[in-house]
Amino acid sequence: MHILVIEDDAATADYLVKGLTESGYVVDHAGEGRDGLFMALGQNYDAMIVDRMLPGLDGLSIVQTLRAQQKRTPVLILSALAQVDDRVKGLRAGGDDYLTKPYAFSELLARLEAILRRGTSETAVQRLKVADLEMDLLSRTVRRAGKGIELQPREFKLLEYLMRHAGQVVTRTMLLEGVWDYHFDPQTNVIDVHVSRLRQKIDRGFDRPLLHTVRGAGYSLRAEAS
Amino acid sequence: MRTGRLLRTSTFRRALIYMAPFGVLVVILFGFLYLGTLGLIDAQANATIEAEIRGLAEQYGSRGLSRLTEVIAERSGSKGEKGSIYLLTGPDLTPLAGNLNGWPSEAVLKDGWLSFEVERNEHGVATAHEIRAKPFRLAGGFRLLVGRDMAERAAFQQVIAKTLALALVITIILGVSGALYLSRKLLERVEAVAETSRTILRGDFTRRVPLAGSGDEFDHLSASLNEMLEQIEQLMTGMRAVTDSLAHDLRSPLTRLKGRIEVALRGSADAARYRETLAETIADADAILATFNALLAITEAEAGTARASMTRLELGELARAALELYEPLAEGKGLVLGQEIEDGVAIVGHPQLLAQSVANLLDNAIKYTPAGGAVSLAVRRAGERAELIVADSGPGIPAEDRERVLERFVRLDASRTSPGSGLGLSLVAAVAKLHRAELRLEDNAPGLKLTVSFDPAPPEPG
Numbered sequence: 001m002h003i004l005v006i007e008d009d010a011a012t013a014d015y016l017v018k019g020l021t022e023s024g025y026v027v028d029h030a031g032e033g034r035d036g037l038f039m040a041l042g043q044n045y046d047a048m049i050v051d052r053m054l055p056g057l058d059g060l061s062i063v064q065t066l067r068a069q070q071k072r073t074p075v076l077i078l079s080a081l082a083q084v085d086d087r088v089k090g091l092r093a094g095g096d097d098y099l100t101k102p103y104a105f106s107e108l109l110a111r112l113e114a115i116l117r118r119g120t121s122e123t124a125v126q127r128l129k130v131a132d133l134e135m136d137l138l139s140r141t142v143r144r145a146g147k148g149i150e151l152q153p154r155e156f157k158l159l160e161y162l163m164r165h166a167g168q169v170v171t172r173t174m175l176l177e178g179v180w181d182y183h184f185d186p187q188t189n190v191i192d193v194h195v196s197r198l199r200q201k202i203d204r205g206f207d208r209p210l211l212h213t214v215r216g217a218g219y220s221l222r223a224e225a226s
Numbered sequence: 227m228r229t230g231r232l233l234r235t236s237t238f239r240r241a242l243i244y245m246a247p248f249g250v251l252v253v254i255l256f257g258f259l260y261l262g263t264l265g266l267i268d269a270q271a272n273a274t275i276e277a278e279i280r281g282l283a284e285q286y287g288s289r290g291l292s293r294l295t296e297v298i299a300e301r302s303g304s305k306g307e308k309g310s311i312y313l314l315t316g317p318d319l320t321p322l323a324g325n326l327n328g329w330p331s332e333a334v335l336k337d338g339w340l341s342f343e344v345e346r347n348e349h350g351v352a353t354a355h356e357i358r359a360k361p362f363r364l365a366g367g368f369r370l371l372v373g374r375d376m377a378e379r380a381a382f383q384q385v386i387a388k389t390l391a392l393a394l395v396i397t398i399i400l401g402v403s404g405a406l407y408l409s410r411k412l413l414e415r416v417e418a419v420a421e422t423s424r425t426i427l428r429g430d431f432t433r434r435v436p437l438a439g440s441g442d443e444f445d446h447l448s449a450s451l452n453e454m455l456e457q458i459e460q461l462m463t464g465m466r467a468v469t470d471s472l473a474h475d476l477r478s479p480l481t482r483l484k485g486r487i488e489v490a491l492r493g494s495a496d497a498a499r500y501r502e503t504l505a506e507t508i509a510d511a512d513a514i515l516a517t518f519n520a521l522l523a524i525t526e527a528e529a530g531t532a533r534a535s536m537t538r539l540e541l542g543e544l545a546r547a548a549l550e551l552y553e554p555l556a557e558g559k560g561l562v563l564g565q566e567i568e569d570g571v572a573i574v575g576h577p578q579l580l581a582q583s584v585a586n587l588l589d590n591a592i593k594y595t596p597a598g599g600a601v602s603l604a605v606r607r608a609g610e611r612a613e614l615i616v617a618d619s620g621p622g623i624p625a626e627d628r629e630r631v632l633e634r635f636v637r638l639d640a641s642r643t644s645p646g647s648g649l650g651l652s653l654v655a656a657v658a659k660l661h662r663a664e665l666r667l668e669d670n671a672p673g674l675k676l677t678v679s680f681d682p683a684p685p686e687p688g
Contacts, residue, residue, distance in 0.1 A: 083526055085535055102515065154550050180551055184523065184582045185516065187589045187650060193554040 001116065002026045004045040006036030006062065007078070008054050016049065019105050033057030037065055045073050047116050052079035052090065060093040067094035074115040076108070087183065106217035110169040117168065128163040131223035133202060133210055135163055144202060154179070155198050162211065162221040171218035195219055237412045241405030249397050256390040263382060271358050271374045278372045279362045286364050298323040309375040311357055317367030329371065337361060340373070356380060415444045419451065431459045464528050472521060476514060483510040520649035523582060527656035532576050538683050539580070541571045541605045541614055548584040549603055556592050556601060564602035571605050571612045572683040575661050583657045586650040587616040587676060595620035595673070612680040619673040628667040654678070
């Protein structure tokens with residue numbers, strides 16, 4: 001996977017490049033807006049991480065230019081502007097996701113993975129399947145190993161989100177945004193309680209757990225243990 | 227006020243431009259009067275002269291030269307009409323009768339209308355008089371000249387010229403002084419606004435533009451300016467408050483964080499200890515970040531800029547979503563989470579900030595209510611208003627502290643040991659203020675009952 005990072009702060013860029021390389025990505029870096037846009041137009045990257053405030057050309061303009069050129073490269077926008085309206089502006093410009101600084105690297109990695117797979121995760125499928133766990137989106141039923149599982153509507157939505165991002169790390173913030181549409185962090189980690197409830201329903205009584213906790217990052221739904 | 231500035235004002239220039247047509251109008255009016263009157267005077271003189279010539283010629287025709295001489299002598303004598311000129315001469319131009327000394331030289335050969343000047347004695351002073359006359363040839367070679375002294379015409383001309391000059395001077399004086407007066411008045415009002423803005427520029431944000439109280443367009447402008455200044459001052463105060471609280475509340479945890487790292491560096495280089503310190507440092511940083519984010523959310527609500535994102539929303543839906551999020555937490559703590567939600571209670575609000583407020587309220591209620599207690603969330607109509615009520619059976623807040631807990635970072639001593647930034651209720655207060663909602667803290671006996679009372683949304687169109 002080839003990633004372009006456009007970030008002007010040298011220390012942050014260094015940290016991003018190092019972290020992403022360690023995670024198995026091939027990373028190019030541009031320290032300035034115009035160079036970044038030039039690189040993005042010249043090569044086919046799998047995804048881009050773009051800082052919102054850049055010298056030369058700001059991040060939103062880069063994304064807008066790319067989209068105007070019919071470049072569909074997934075873009076993760078990084079910004080110090082945290083208000084909901086700023087977020088909306090970022091997404092409207094054509095960004096696929098918006099992450100507020102400062103962020104945990106695990107959060108960035110999880111979101112990067114999510115936008116890389118966005119093509120598959122949002123298609124209109126009728127059935128989702130992870131190992132022996134099956135979800136029918138039409139009849140809104142869930143079965144594991146052929147056995148029906150009763151879920152509350154919100155639990156169903158939570159599981160759907162996890163199954164659509166199967167194999168990836170999903171952070172608590174992503175769940176709050178994706179399942180509850182809450183763009184703030186509650187004082188208490190309420191998400192953990194919801195996930196452990198869901199885990200009770202889908203994993204209890206089966207040898208192989210599917211819903212894993214990823215320490216310091218979030219959760220992951222996958223067949224094999226890490 | 228310096229005259230130079232007065233003369234440069236747009237009002238002054240405009241008043242002058244406005245005055246110019248009046249000046250032109252005065253000139254045109256007098257011109258008409260002048261030309262018209264002169265024409266009339268001339269026509270009258272001509273008619274009189276011609277009538278007299280006809281009459282005299284008749285006299286001559288019917289009664290002969292002697293009678294004509296007699297009549298002319300009579301008319302030009304002291305009894306005759308003043309201003310009439312007569313001269314009867316022989317064919318060789320020797321005067322026979324009349325009040326003119328001799329045939330005017332320029333009229334010897336001409337037969338049409340004549341104009342010439344004659345020296346006349348008036349009160350012992352010789353003055354030149356303009357004469358208008360017409361010669362006439364009588365049978366037998368005798369020549370007759372009848373004319374009129376046009377002194378009146380000249381006098382009239384003079385009067386008109388003087389009046390015109392006077393009228394122009396008066397118009398200019400009135401115009402200029404009116405323009406000066408107007409621009410002076412205007413400049414005074416503008417100066418008041420300019421003076422206020424200069425004072426504000428120097429840093430006194432409490433100054434306002436004075437109103438004349440007449441409700442005129444300047445008062446209107448000043449009132450708008452004052453409203454703007456009010457808003458700016460509020461924003462400035464808000465900014466200052468945020469900076470103060472940031473300085474106050476981020477400095478100490480940052481200092482703590484720095485201290486922890488310094489201590490770790492000073493000790494022996496032990497990887498396990500370093501790891502532990504790093505983990506603690508991340509936790510510290512997260513806590514600082516949480517405080518920072520909470521402050522930003524409060525600022526967003528207080529600044530009022532969030533008003534742009536307000537939409538019509540159902541309080542019930544918002545409450546149900548929050549309940550759903552907190553229900554497992556309450557259950558895990560052994561609390562009964564009750565709900566009493568009326569449908570169709572709509573308000574105009576900011577969805578994210580309201581959701582965060584409700585989440586904060588539930589969070590607090592669940593945090594402070596001991597196991598076995600109850601927390602409830604209600605949405606209902608109360609008369610015209612829409613109410614959202616969070617009640618718990620926890621320790622409650624003593625009446626004297628209820629105002630205080632809404633302030634930033636206030637945590638009552640009893641709760642010092644629970645986690646939290648102390649900003650939860652401040653956010654609720656700020657969001658309530660943003661929505662112009664009323665926030666009431668009451669005794670739930672036992673526990674706390676918190677009511678946010680909103681203005682209802684206007685009925686949906688259609």
